Structure formats: structure tokens, C-alpha cells
Amino acid sequence: MSTIVSVETRDIRFPTSLELDGSDAMNPDPDYSAAYLTIRTDAADGLEGHAFVFTIGRGNDVQVAALDTLRGHLLGQDVEALLGDMGSAWRLLAHDSQLRWLGPEKGVMHMAIGAAVNALWDLKAKRAGLPLWQLLAGMSPDELVALVDFRYLTDAITPGEAVELFRAAEPGRAERTAQLLEQGYPAYTTTPGWLGYSDEKLERLCREAVADGYPQIKLKVGADLADDRRRFAIARATVGPDFPIAIDANQRWDVGAAIEWVNALAEFDPVWIEEPTSPDDVLGHAAISRAIAPIRVATGEHVQNRIVFKQLLQAGGMDVMQIDATRVGGVNENIANLLLAAKFGVPVCPHAGGVGLCEAVQHLSMFDYVALSGTMDGRMIEFVDHLHEHFVTPAAVRRGRYVIPTAPGAGTEMLAASVDAFTWRGAHVGRVPA
């Protein structure tokens, strides 16, 4: 038996705003950051659990404060009991009635709870000697369903239906695992499409993306329609008429504006429009989806929890689900999201990029392929080639596909040297608005 003896947090910020990498219509100068959590035990194995919340700079200290406030829930816990019942581990954190008031189940506090849950999964996977995707894909349907909090979901999916979905995918798990390890998982790239880049850089990066074997690229839009039309035309001319190009407005528009703007870009044949409006606007997404069909609506990176995902699906406002590894309440809540997508027959194409999001979220898609959806059709994981060098097991893409991670853990551990080098020491790298 072992005990959690240390819960350490760090405020880590990378000065990405200096390069304009990651600039979009709503986020002109992000400093990619991580509120980073390390859980240590007194077990002889010396294994640690690592996880983080991704932020874009200011406020990363608030996210760290939220992680700090979970220390009392974790310190002294029996590790084997906690890791042996991860459904209860989620409830220990997410159902704390006083902390719940700060959401409920949304924003800073919920993301912190998600990181704590994910750090436990990292530790559990390391103890099992398996990458997280494979640990999950080896669990029984009943074990998997026990991880999920069905509160507020039962009008869309019941635990019994969830068990049936997992059972239906049990045949072929071994074959799909072998196929996954051999072939990898499809990726698409956002690297060409940031708003801060010159037309020449856009064109060069589009050409490189095709040459590198990516099956799809994505362009940021929404700041200026004339610019968007010019940039989309350049991208389309560069990649050819049949190559899928997604567009991403990062919540820039109201409902009416979204419909007009997307229709004004329709001639360039976007495969989806991502985050056309507020991630909270279920009915707005549904109205947009109806008005721009057959162009699809994709969203999720800012969807706060399973309850909003549920409604986006119920209302027909989400044609592509983009889960994020650090926005919701961790692996457990993302399994709920994957179940909802399976129930409603919507493909999951996770949001990634930032710091460590590729490393983390890939496990969920790979688990989904082996144990739930059983298909890669229309599925791919976003890839941005930034900041991977700071991770112990960096995500890697070859010929447009994620290389399947085989190292034990959830992929969320940063290099100690990077943690030390980029720990925030109080100077603002980004600009404070005047």
C-alpha cells in the first residue's frame, strides 16, 4: 500500500507571442502556458503522475491556484484504492459541493479537477506499464462505464446503452490495436493557417503540408473577410481543388454574421467551419449548421463539459466533435464525450496544439478507435508542430499520421529542464491591454 505524499504545482509559460505562432481572430498574442501538476507517492517504484491545464498566458497563476486547492483532496490518499476506482476518484474531486459552486463543472475549477484526474491516469498507466490508450482499451465495458458520471446525461445516453456501445466494439479490439500500432492515426495540420503569417509563408506551409502527407489543413479566419478570401484562395490554389481545407473562426461571430461569412467563403469549399460563435451557444450552432449545410460545423475545444456536448448533439449543432484534453474534467469526462459522439454518430476530431495537447489527446482517439467507434473514417487529430521538445514522450507525426505512443503513461510529463527553464518568474511576456 502506498500514499500520495506530494502534490506540486508550477506556473509554466512559453513566450510564443513573440513569434505570432498561434495567432487567430480572438487570440492575437497567446503565450502558450501550462498550469502543471506533479503527484508523488511513497511507493518504491518512484513513479509520478503528471498533468496540466493548457492556458494562453495571463491567468495561468489562477489555474495554478485552483490546482493548489485540490492538494487537500489528494495528499494522504491510498494510491491503490484511488487508482483502482477512477470513477470514485473523479467524484471525490468533481462532486465537492463547495468547489462545485465555482462552476459548476466549468472554467478554472473544472479544468483543475480535470488535470488532477489526468495526473492520476498518468500514474495509473505508468504503474500498468502501458500507454494510456492501451490501458483504457484493455478495460471491460463495465469497467469503462463505471468511469463515467452520467449525471445530466441520461436523457441522451444511459449507462446501459453505454455498456452496449462498448460491447459492440469488443470484437476486433486486438486486430485494431495491431493495425493502429502499424499504421498510426490520421493527423491534420493547422501550422499553415495562423493569421499572423504572410501570404508567402502561408503558401509555403500549405505546400509543405501536402508534401508531408497530411490529409487535411486548417486556416484561421474571421478577422477580415477580404483577407480570408485572399488567404483561402492562395491555400486552395496551392493544394488543389480536392484537398480538404477546414476553417476556424475561434468564436469570432454572432449567429447571423457566421452564416453570412461562411457562405461568403463557400466557393472555396471548406470542409468544416470550426467555432463559428460562442461555444456556449447550442442553439446558435444549430442555426448555423442548418444555414450553411453541406458545410459542417465543428466545435469543442472550449466546450465546458459533457452537458454542453450532449446538447450540441441533441440540437444538431455539432457535425464534428473536437474534444480537448484539458478543458473538461479529464479522461473520465472525455470518455463520456466519446460515448455521446458514438451514440449520435458524429466523428471525433480532437483539438490539439498549444502545449502538450497533442501528447495528451491522442490517447483518447486511439482508445476510441480500438474500444468504441472502431473506425478512423472521417477522424483525425489536429497537429501543430510546436513545443513538443519539452515533453518526455513527445507526440510525433510521420507522413500525416500520429505515431502511436508505446511508452507507459498519458504523455503528459514535461522534461524537468523545461519545467525549470520556463517556470514563470513574474515578468509579463505578453502585452497587458492598455
Add this chain to the structure above:
Amino acid sequence: MSTIVSVETRDIRFPTSLELDGSDAMNPDPDYSAAYLTIRTDAADGLEGHAFVFTIGRGNDVQVAALDTLRGHLLGQDVEALLGDMGSAWRLLAHDSQLRWLGPEKGVMHMAIGAAVNALWDLKAKRAGLPLWQLLAGMSPDELVALVDFRYLTDAITPGEAVELFRAAEPGRAERTAQLLEQGYPAYTTTPGWLGYSDEKLERLCREAVADGYPQIKLKVGADLADDRRRFAIARATVGPDFPIAIDANQRWDVGAAIEWVNALAEFDPVWIEEPTSPDDVLGHAAISRAIAPIRVATGEHVQNRIVFKQLLQAGGMDVMQIDATRVGGVNENIANLLLAAKFGVPVCPHAGGVGLCEAVQHLSMFDYVALSGTMDGRMIEFVDHLHEHFVTPAAVRRGRYVIPTAPGAGTEMLAASVDAFTWRGAHVGRVPA
């Protein structure tokens, strides 16, 4: 010209869990708390702006950290410029792209922004020598509409429509102000209905509520149906068949359970069911509202922002709007909420209680009466007789009506002695879950 020279925060917690005051189906042991903000300037008048976020204990430190992170936005600002354009003051805080990532517009960071906005309103009202409600009710329709961020609202209400709503209420402002000052504003009481109370205490408090002149009481429900039926029967027998009794489930149920439970209490004639399910579940509220009519659905104390309020109205999921003074982005966003309620013809009955929520939210209902809805029909403000003694200008109710505040400010300033006495010094008053 003056400048903001100090932004001070305090973590204030009252040990209310020891008394079971405030216990409900989701919040068994709240420690009513305030993340408290004081803004000071170098002006000779010595006036300060005070505001807070209400929480229920653990995590109040996270909320304080969120207030602290706004210091850089406020310190050194030109006070006259800031207070002279409160629409821009909101945008300065709510549109910070890096902080926005932590929501967007929800949870800890958004509530902190709301408190900063409210502290500026408190200072502005004190400088004007007016209570906040009267300061707002003296502004022109154009000035009021300039306070509101219409982003994500224009599919439901445009700035032009908002101006028209305010203009339509301009005639009669003076008469309604005089009437308000003379007659007060209707209150209802939740004091009898907490789950932790004995049947004898419930009956006694119901009797007292009627004797005190309240036009409505509210009971907490949702922990146990047999208990709810027994308690509701006692309350109904005590107050008589025609007296309005609201019930409040504090988000306890899934959609199907809400419909069954409320219908199982229908014989006791509840006037509304409050928070039947997750505050995020717009479609769920709409389904419940359809299935339990003519019993009305009330919600709002945990509704994160104007975008969710908009949808609850669009979907027919909210028959009574319960704004909260410290959940959304402050006075500015609550004016947006009042406009949405006016547009959709739904009465606003604010959530109050906690620490200082009565003191703060009353100003919004009174402003609404004078300058927007122009009516008190079906409107009332919740009142709970707790912790008012800690405020410089405590809310007061006489004969079931709020006494109209006339002191300058927003009502949100606590007594210095209370701030000192209840500043948190690290011992957990509430219980940490095992």
C-alpha cells in the same frame, strides 16, 4: 484627474456550515464566503469601490487569486475615464484574450471580472452620491445600451431593439421612482425551507413568514421524495391553499427525474420549480418546462453568462429569470440579462441570500422597475435574513418588501471590522470530503 492606486483582495469566510443554514440537496455544508475586492484612488474624496464574489467555502482562495490577476488591468487607470465609459471598462476586463481562455466568460475568471466591474460601479455611484439603482435609472437609453456587450446576442436582441425598450419605459420614470421609495419592492423568503431544519422549525418559520407579510416562500427539495412530500404538506397546511410556495432542487435531477419528481409534488401546487437540473442544460430545461406546465421553471443563479440566458429564453426553458449579482460579468452583463427578459416577456426574480447578494442584487430589480420593465407584477427578490450585519448599508425587508436603499453606492461594502474578523486564516471550517 485621479488614478487607481490600490487593488486589495481578501478571502472572507463565515462558518455557516456549523448551523446548517443554507443546506440544500446539492450543498449540504456551505461556508458562506466572499472573495472581496477594494479599489482605492488618489482622489481627495477618499471614496473606495467595494465588491465581491460569493462562494460557499473551499475555493474562495482561487476566486481571490482570480481577483488578484486583474490588479494589472486596474492599477494606474485614469478613474474619470474608466468610470465615464463603463462599457469600455467591461471590455477592458472581459475581452482580455488571454484571460478569456480560462472561460470563456464563465466560472472563476468571469466572476472575478464581474466583481471588478461591480467595484467600479460602487465607486461610480458613491462619486455620484446616488444608490446604484438610481444612478442607472438616471442614464439615457443610449448610455444604458452602451454598457451592454451585444456579442453573441444579436440573434435575440439588437442594440437598436434595446434602445427602444428603454425608450418605451422613459415616460413614468419619476413617478415609479417616487412609488418605489414609498412602497419598497416585493421580497420572498427562503428562510423556512432549508433541508437541515426540523419539521417543527419549518412549520414555525412558515407561520412567521406569513405573519411577516411575505407574499411567497420557498422550500428546498430534491434529496428524498417522501421527505419532500411531508415537508411540502406541512408548509401547505401552515400557509393555506392559496399562498404561493416555490420549490428549489438546486440542480439535483436529470431531465426525466425532474419531470417525475415535480409531478409527484404537483398536488401541493408549487408556483415554480427552481434549478430542476444542470444550469447548463438549456434543452433539458425546455423539456422539463413543457412536461410540468403550468408549473413554471425558474433558473439563473448558476447561469454563467448572457449567452446561456439568451438560449434559455429562446428555447422556452426559463419561465422566471433569476439573475445573480456575482455569477456573471457584473452590472453590465446583468443589464443585458434584464434586456433579454424584457424582450421575451419573462419576469425577473433575482437570486439572493448568501453573503451580500440581497444587498447587491436589489439595485438591479429596482433599476429594472424604474427604467425597463416598468412593473412589479410577478416580480420579487429573494430574501434570506443572514449576515446582513456585516455590511455598511445592510439590506432590509419590512412587511415583505425590500426597503429601498438611498445611501450612495452599490451596497457591496462590508464593515471593516467584519472583514478583519472573518478573513480566512487557513483552518477549514467546512469538512473536506473523505
